[in-house]
Amino acid sequence: MTEEIKLQVQKNHEKKYKEGCPLLSKEALTNPESIYKEGSLFKLMDTEGNFIARGYYGLQNKGIGWILTHKEKDAIDHLFFQRKIAAAINKRSPFYHREDTTAFRVFNGEGDGIGGLTIDRYGEYYLINWYSLGIYQFREEILSVLNLLIQPRGIYEKKRFDEKGQYVEDDDFATGTRADFPLVVKENGVRIEVNLNDGAMTGVFLDQREVRKKLRDKYAMGKTLLNTFSYTGVFSVFGALGGAKHTTSVDLAKRSLELTQAQFLANGIDPETQEIRVEDVFNFFDYAVKHGQKYGIVVLDPPSFARSKKHTFSAKKDYPALLERAIDITEDNGVIIASTNAAAFDMKTFKGFVSKAFQKKELPFKILEEYSLPRDFPTHPSFPEGDYLKVLFIKKETSP
Ligand code: SAH
Numbered sequence: 001m002t003e004e005i006k007l008q009v010q011k012n013h014e015k016k017y018k019e020g021c022p023l024l025s026k027e028a029l030t031n032p033e034s035i036y037k038e039g040s041l042f043k044l045m046d047t048e049g050n051f052i053a054r055g056y057y058g059l060q061n062k063g064i065g066w067i068l069t070h071k072e073k074d075a076i077d078h079l080f081f082q083r084k085i086a087a088a089i090n091k092r093s094p095f096y097h098r099e100d101t102t103a104f105r106v107f108n109g110e111g112d113g114i115g116g117l118t119i120d121r122y123g124e125y126y127l128i129n130w131y132s133l134g135i136y137q138f139r140e141e142i143l144s145v146l147n148l149l150i151q152p153r154g155i156y157e158k159k160r161f162d163e164k165g166q167y168v169e170d171d172d173f174a175t176g177t178r179a180d181f182p183l184v185v186k187e188n189g190v191r192i193e194v195n196l197n198d199g200a201m202t203g204v205f206l207d208q209r210e211v212r213k214k215l216r217d218k219y220a221m222g223k224t225l226l227n228t229f230s231y232t233g234v235f236s237v238f239g240a241l242g243g244a245k246h247t248t249s250v251d252l253a254k255r256s257l258e259l260t261q262a263q264f265l266a267n268g269i270d271p272e273t274q275e276i277r278v279e280d281v282f283n284f285f286d287y288a289v290k291h292g293q294k295y296g297i298v299v300l301d302p303p304s305f306a307r308s309k310k311h312t313f314s315a316k317k318d319y320p321a322l323l324e325r326a327i328d329i330t331e332d333n334g335v336i337i338a339s340t341n342a343a344a345f346d347m348k349t350f351k352g353f354v355s356k357a358f359q360k361k362e363l364p365f366k367i368l369e370e371y372s373l374p375r376d377f378p379t380h381p382s383f384p385e386g387d388y389l390k391v392l393f394i395k396k397e398t399s400p
Contacts, residue, residue, distance in 0.1 A: 004041045011047050020382040022110040023063040039137025058134020061165045066115030082145045088112040103185035104376045111378035123185045124153035127196050133161050156196035167200035188213050191266040203232045211391050216242030223296030228281045233260030235299045248275040250284045280308050285325040294331045304342040315342035323357035336394045343388040350390045369393035
């Protein structure tokens with residue numbers, strides 16, 4: 001391991017770090033220039049020279065490194081990584097004992113004690129996300145710990161640290177045996193096809209597990225379902241399996257068509273019985289309004305930011321307007337499942353967006369369900385930005 005550098009926190013930032021804030025920001029330091037290398041270990045001191053914490057340097061969108069321990073005697077070495085990862089695996093032991101769910105998050109960054117690192121299980125394979133070149137310096141340690149603790153059949157990895165903090169296109173195979181893709185994993189008994197070596201995304205977002213289950217078990221029966229920003233259509237598959245009368249999936253990515261067909265087929269549903277449209281969601285809204293089409297359930301799960309030929313969508317600015325479009329094509333007493341992974345605003349603000357949209361339409365509504373990240377995505381109490389997922393099931397009520 002590398003030598004440790006001493007960093008001093010400015011007086012007005014001391015409290016935050018003493019109280020446990022895990023993300024190191026440049027503004028907090030009196031001597032930021034002494035940080036010199038991705039993966040360097042640092043010791044954080046207060047203005048009096050007392051020890052506050054220890055961590056590693058790694059440039060990410062929002063910070064320059066992560067705090068790893070507040071105990072002066074804790075060394076950041078092989079054993080440290082082993083302890084943290086073993087604790088995370090133990091915490092997931094109920095998941096490891098399930099046969100109906102084989103994909104879940106095993107390690108969730110700062111929520112499990114190491115910011116900038118996530119590890120997901122996909123059946124016998126594992127996927128590591130490295131969020132900085134800094135954490136990537138510990139790659140060998142972390143791979144060897146994983147091989148020691150769980151003997152995966154194979155490990156894949158995503159390097160998410162190009163100049164803009166984005167995914168680096170590469171062969172993502174790391175060690176072990178290569179998988180045959182698509183790989184089929186299970187979630188609450190549903191089969192999901194994933195590919196761990198085909199770009200930044202795998203085919204499924206594991207953090208929506210509980211939402212998909214609720215949709216299938218309580219809301220889908222007998223309903224028509226519109227799934228917007230549908231990607232590989234996993235919400236549609238859960239809807240269909242829950243007894244939805246019909247599903248429509250809309251996504252502008254060309255590949256979403258074959259990927260969605262495959263997800264249906266993997267679950268014994270003939271994709272020809274469902275509608276899958278490769279189209280801009282905003283065009284689809286116009287089309288549906290023009291043809292008087294309404295849906296019993298509308299799923300809204302847009303990216304935080306997206307640019308298509310005609311539209312730029314930013315969740316923070318445009319979500320209320322998106323909700324208004326959805327309200328127009330939801331049946332009376334129908335349900336909108338509104339989701340966002342935007343870390344830039346919290347649940348209170350998101351609920352405010354819902355009120356604003358319904359107020360504009362002069363319609364009453366009722367929030368039926370509320371979700372944030374599931375248990376395998378623990379967050380850090382001093383880092384609320386990590387708690388990004390917000391999902392609401394909203395009933396469109398009729399005017400009195
Ligand atoms: N709801 C999906 C994940 C959505 S990921 C799931 O649970 O699996 C975001 C998706 O939005 C991407 O597939 C992207 O192609 C799509 N997208 C972004 N802008 C869009 C637009 N204007 N119209 C349709 N799809 C869009």
